Amino acid sequence: xxxxxxxxxxxxxxxxxxxxxxxxxxxxxxxxxxxxxxxxxxxxxxxxxxxxxxxxxxxxxxxxxxxxxxxxxxxxxxxxxxxxxxxxxxxxxxxxxxxxxxxxxxxxxxxxxxxxxxxxxxxxxxxxxxxxxxxxxxxxxxxxxxxxxxxxxxxxxxxxxxxxxxxxxxxxxxxxxxxxxxxxxxxxxxxxxxxxxxxxxxxxxxxxxxxxxxxxxxxxxxxxxxxxxxxxxxxxxxxxxxxxxxxxxxxxxxxxxxxxxxxxxxxxxxxxxxxxxxxxxxxxxxxxxxxxxxxxxxxxxxxxxxxxxxxxxxxxxxxxxxxxxxxxxxxxxxxxxxxxxxxxxxxxxxxxxxxxxxxxxxxxxxxxxxxxxxxxxxxxxxxxxxxxxxxxxxxxxxxxxxxxxxxxxxxxxxxxxxxxxxxxxxxxxxxxxxxxxxxxxxxxxxxxxxxxxxxxxxxxxxxxxxxxxxxxxxxxxxxxxxxxxxxxxxxxxxxxxxxxxxxxxxxxxxxxxxxxxxxxxxxxxxxxxxxxxxxxxxxxxxxxxxxxxxxxx
Amino acid sequence: xxxxxxxxxxxxxxxxxxxxxxxxxxxxxxxxxxxxxxxxxxxxxxxxxxxxxxxxxxxxxxxxxxxxxxxxxxxxxxxxxxxxxxxxxxxxxxxxxxxxxxxxxxxxxxxxxxxxxxxxxxxxxxxxxxxxxxxxxxxxxxxxxxxxxxxxxxxxxxxxxxxxxxxxxxxxxxxxxxxxxxxxxxxxxxxxxxxxxxxxxxxxxxxxxxxxxxxxxxxxxxxxxxxxxxxxxxxxxxxxxxxxxxxxxxxxxxxxxxxxxxxxxxxxxxxxxxxxxxxxxx
Numbered sequence: 077x078x079x080x081x082x083x084x085x086x087x088x089x090x091x092x093x094x095x096x097x098x099x100x101x102x103x104x105x106x107x108x109x110x111x112x113x114x115x116x117x118x119x120x121x122x123x124x125x126x127x128x129x130x131x132x133x134x135x136x137x138x139x140x141x142x143x144x145x146x147x148x149x150x151x152x153x154x155x156x157x158x159x160x161x162x163x164x165x166x167x168x169x170x171x172x173x174x175x176x177x178x179x180x181x182x183x184x185x186x187x188x189x190x191x192x193x194x195x196x197x198x199x200x201x202x203x204x205x206x207x208x209x210x211x212x213x214x215x216x217x218x219x220x221x222x223x224x225x226x227x228x229x230x231x232x233x234x235x236x237x238x239x240x241x242x243x244x245x246x247x248x249x250x251x252x253x254x255x256x257x258x259x260x261x262x263x264x265x266x267x268x269x270x271x272x273x274x275x276x277x278x279x280x281x282x283x284x285x286x287x288x289x290x291x292x293x294x295x296x297x298x299x300x301x302x303x304x305x306x307x308x309x310x311x312x313x314x315x316x317x318x319x320x321x322x323x324x325x326x327x328x329x330x331x332x333x334x335x336x337x338x339x340x341x342x343x344x345x346x347x348x349x350x351x352x353x354x355x356x357x358x359x360x361x362x363x364x365x366x367x368x369x370x371x372x373x374x375x376x377x378x379x380x381x382x383x384x385x386x387x388x389x390x391x392x393x394x395x396x397x398x399x400x401x402x403x404x405x406x407x408x409x410x411x412x413x414x415x416x417x418x419x420x421x422x423x424x425x426x427x428x429x430x431x432x433x434x435x436x437x438x439x440x441x442x443x444x445x446x447x448x449x450x451x452x453x454x455x456x457x458x459x460x461x462x463x464x465x466x467x468x469x470x471x472x473x474x475x476x477x478x479x480x481x482x483x484x485x486x487x488x489x490x491x492x493x494x495x496x497x498x499x500x501x502x503x504x505x506x507x508x509x510x511x512x513x514x515x516x517x518x519x520x521x522x523x524x525x526x527x528x529x530x531x532x533x534x535x536x537x538x539x540x541x542x543x544x545x546x547x548x549x550x551x552x553x554x555x556x557x558x559x560x561x562x563x564x565x566x567x568x569x570x571x572x573x574x575x576x577x578x579x580x581x582x583x584x585x586x587x588x589x590x591x592x593x594x595x596x597x598x599x600x601x602x603x604x605x606x607x608x609x610x611x612x613x614x615x616x617x618x619x620x621x622x623x624x625x626x627x628x629x
Numbered sequence: 630x631x632x633x634x635x636x637x638x639x640x641x642x643x644x645x646x647x648x649x650x651x652x653x654x655x656x657x658x659x660x661x662x663x664x665x666x667x668x669x670x671x672x673x674x675x676x677x678x679x680x681x682x683x684x685x686x687x688x689x690x691x692x693x694x695x696x697x698x699x700x701x702x703x704x705x706x707x708x709x710x711x712x713x714x715x716x717x718x719x720x721x722x723x724x725x726x727x728x729x730x731x732x733x734x735x736x737x738x739x740x741x742x743x744x745x746x747x748x749x750x751x752x753x754x755x756x757x758x759x760x761x762x763x764x765x766x767x768x769x770x771x772x773x774x775x776x777x778x779x780x781x782x783x784x785x786x787x788x789x790x791x792x793x794x795x796x797x798x799x800x801x802x803x804x805x806x807x808x809x810x811x812x813x814x815x816x817x818x819x820x821x822x823x824x825x826x827x828x829x830x831x832x833x834x835x836x837x838x839x840x841x842x843x844x845x846x847x848x849x850x851x852x853x854x855x856x857x858x859x860x861x862x863x864x865x866x867x868x869x870x871x872x873x874x875x876x877x878x879x880x881x882x883x884x885x886x887x888x889x890x891x892x893x894x895x896x897x898x899x900x901x902x903x904x905x906x907x908x909x910x911x
Contacts, residue, residue: 106740110726117728191724195688196741197713366693 081112083213098201107193107206140171140221148225157234157331158323164226165319168219168249175218176211176257187368204361208254215250237330244329245322248349252318255352262360265367278417286428310337321345396507401495405504406511409478409560413512418482418565423474423513430470430517434463434524452528459591461525461533464518464540465583471514471544472551473576478505479558480565487562498559503620505560506548518544535601536590539608543586546612547579549619554578637702639793639824640664640687645696647682656682658848659696664826666792669819671839672828673868675876678845680828681721684795687826688718700793714742717786721797723778727770731757731781734770735788742789749788756784760807775802783811793824800834812838836868846876 084105094101147167151160193203223242230238261277268276314320314337324341327333389410397403413419438460481487490501522537554575594600645660657679664670674680685691686698689709698705700712726734732753739749757766760780765773770781779802786794794815800808815825815838829835835842836856844852844859852859852875856868865871873879 102743103741106737110729110737113733114726114728188724188726190690191720192726193741194690195713195716195718196738197710197743198741199710366691 081109083112083209084109087209098199099205100199100202103198103202104206104209107198107203108210111206111210137217137221140218141224143167143171144222144225147222148229151226151229151233157230158320158327160226160230161323161326162317162319164223165245165249165322168222169253169318171222172215172218172250172253173257175214176253190368200362204364211254212250215254216246219246219250234330238326241326241329245325245345248345249322251353252349255349255356258356258364259352259360262364262367265364274417278420281421282424286425315341315344318345318348321348392511396511397504399500402500402504402507405501406508409505409508410512412481412561413478413508416482416561419477419480419561422477422480422565426470426474426477427513427517430467430474431520433466433470434521437463437466438528455528456530457532457596458529459533459536459595461529461537461540462587462591464521464525464537465587467517467521468540468544468547469576469579469583471517472547473579474513475506475509475548475551476557476572476575478509478560479563481561481563482565484562484564487559490559490562499620501559502552502557503616506552510545510548514544514548532596535598535605536594536596539590539594539601539605542605542608542612546608546615547582549612549615550582551575551579553619637666638663638699639666639701640826641697641699642683643697643699645683645686645694645698647679647686647691647694656848657686657694660845660848660850662843662850662853664824666824667819667822669815669825669827669838669840671835671842672826672845673830673832673835673842673872674845675878679848680845681797683845684718684797684826684828688716688795689713714789715792716795717789717791717793718795719779719782719786719797719799723775723782725770725778725782727773727778730767730769731773732766734781735785738785739788744789752788753784756787760784760810776804776807779803780807791823793826794818795826797828798830799827800829800831808834832867832869832872842868844872844875851875 087105087108091101094104147164150163155163189203189207194200227239227242264276264280310320321341321344324338325345327335327338328342393403393406397406413423438455490498495501518541522541525533525537555572590604594604640662641664642660642662645657645662646655647657648655660679660683672680672683682691686694687700687705689705692706692709701715703712705712726737729737732750735749735753736746739746754763754766757763757780760783762777762780765777770778773781779799783799786796796815800811803811812834815827819825819840827835827839839856841855842852842859843850852862852871854862859868859871863871863874865874873881
């Protein structure tokens with residue numbers, strides 16, 4: 077293992093700090109260089125990774141840097157310093173917490189360390205310290221990537237005190253986030269155990285990544301509506317907002333504004349991280365390992381429910397699959413799609429994007445024609461519902477994720493079981509995916525556009541519905557896919573971009589054709605609908621039922 | 630037992646109890662145990678008897694136990710770190726940082742034990758060679774077979790020449806020849822006065838290698854002594870039979886028969902005839 081990591085070199089300078097602490101400095105360095113080596117390995121083993129894991133840390137930083145550039149541009153607007161810093165801190169907080177949850181949970185929730193390191197003569201304090209430093213190191217990189225441009229611009233505007241302010245904020249903010257997230261995890265760990273705990277953490281992660289993905293899409297549009305006239309009103313709840321604390325700190329530090337409210341909040345910016353840190357060290361860290369061990373304990377027995385939902389599912393499966401093998405694979409795919417946490421973490425945020433995309437596309441029209449009501453009236457009878465194709469593209473391109481699984485090695489069963497025609501695995505997976513993810517999505521979007529565009533859109537929407545299944549079949553044939561759940565999840569979001577663009581082009585063509593030739597003409601619409609149903613049926617039979625000489629999959 | 634009273638015990642447990650949460654039942658219900666240097670302890674018991682929990686407590690991986698555990702005469706709650714310098718551990722499940730190479734992993738372990746790294750490198754090379762996996766030393770552990778990983782774990786548990794060894798199913802995945810080497814090796818180590826704590830489900834091996842056999846069932850020790858003593862007490866032939874008797878299990882033939890009958894079923898309605906029999910398995 078190499079020890080020439082920047083972090084290690086920096087740490088060497090602070091050797092003296094650890095002299096009297098219960099932390100063993102040599103062990104600390106050994107463990108940290110191991111961790112950094114492991115992080116690097118992940119990246120090189122998988123090629124250019126994306127965000128989500130530490131793997132693509134550089135890619136991640138690049139993306140945050142791009143966002144930082146965007147925030148930096150806002151700094152040119154002549155707001156009060158208080159607002160500028162609030163905006164920056166709010167963004168920082170959001171991205172850093174997200175990063176902690178999605179990328180760093182693997183560090184905070186690693187149970188391997190315990191088995192390997194704690195059985196060696198290494199103190200618990202040393203290991204926890206190495207964990208914290210590991211996390212904080214990445215926090216600092218993230219902070220710099222996000223803020224470097226803002227720092228430059230603000231320094232030009234307000235002078236060099238800004239740099240000092242950011243230096244202080246960097247320390248306080250990253251401590252604040254690390255402590256708060258760790259405390260949050262500990263509360264979860266204390267309350268739940270085993271699989272349930274993992275599920276809850278998963279929900280937590282998914283919710284957060286959904287929020288970011290949506291905000292990525294929305295953030296550019298929000299500023300169109302924002303009213304730039306801002307006056308500072310400090311209310312009682314302002315004191316509860318961490319961004320306001322740090323903004324106040326800048327007011328005091330840079331502008332020398334000693335208003336009482338600013339002083340109080342600036343004090344909070346220091347007191348809260350320190351208090352959280354002491355709470356963490358005093359009460360939580362000593363028990364953290366025993367919390368972690370709860371991840372490995374399973375309590376309670378899983379009893380299969382014979383609920384209405386299950387009965388309904390069985391009914392649907394019997395309806396759509398005549399062959400018992402295919403039915404088995406539908407159930408198999410459905411179970412995997414509902415249980416595999418990493419898979420869910422990949423699919424669900426993108427699924428959410430599918431819901432949001434059509435909305436984003438019609439937003440500009442809402443703003444334009446004078447007031448919401450006028451806009452809604454304008455929508456009625458329009459062909460705006462064709463925006464549902466956006467959702468289609470998102471939903472269908474997610475199908476690709478079906479190849480992946482947390483436990484991809486288990487796919488040996490495809491070979492060890494007597495399956496003559498492996499296409500049945502795919503047809504089962506396609507149906508399960510359609511029922512689980514696309515059908516609810518399409519229903520929701522149908523209802524939405526029916527309300528927005530009125531009954532005239534019904535036939536058009538039905539065409540889109542049939543199209544959704546047809547396109548899913550096309551997607552299956554578009555590029556060679558691995559068998560479902562048989563590929564390792566390397567870095568989340570490793571979607572192949574080519575089919576996505578292909579789908580987009582295709583959808584644009586189809587939507588265009590529908591726009592030009594079908595419109596809201598019921599007769600032509602019904603004709604197209606019938607033709608599409610027949611085409612879909614044909615495609616299905618060709619892909620899955622026609623005998624093949626050599627197995628294509 | 631009375632002959633060894635004068636010697637100092639390397640491991641001493643007094644009324645050791647453990648449960649994983651306030652509501653849960655005790656996994657260990659009061660273990661009292663003294664282990665002398667140079668013993669090979671066969672630590673056996675059915676699944677869920679508390680074997681791994683005992684080992685994890687001794688390794689400091691679980692701190693929330695009740696009772697006292699002393700290793701090398703020191704209470705491991707008070708002196709939680711230093712005693713680990715003199716123990717080695719092969720876990721049941723091969724947890725390992727497998728994006729490292731075997732070489733890098735051993736260096737890492739060596740650094741945690743604060744060993745001279747030249748010595749670690751020499752030992753690593755030599756032991757890899759002796760175990761017949763020389764060519765794997767610089768490969769990523771993720772590319773290792775099960776047996777190779779197991780050999781690496783064994784090497785990493787011994788690289789600092791410890792005085793107590795905890796082996797949890799150490800030979801799983803090893804080929805027959807390596808098993809022979811391993812058994813001979815631990816015999817030699819115990820002759821040097823090292824204590825070996827060996828838990829396994831393979832009775833034939835435990836019977837052959839152990840100086841002392843401890844049988845754990847339901848969180849309590851149900852038997853303790855050498856193989857001859859256990860045999861005398863329970864009047865059974867092999868350790869397997871003694872084990873079955875001690876753990877109150879004598880229905881293996883009935884259950885096996887039921888299993889085969891179940892396997893041979895052609896349709897569900899035949900099951901009714903079997904129902905009374907399968908009830909016994911609980």
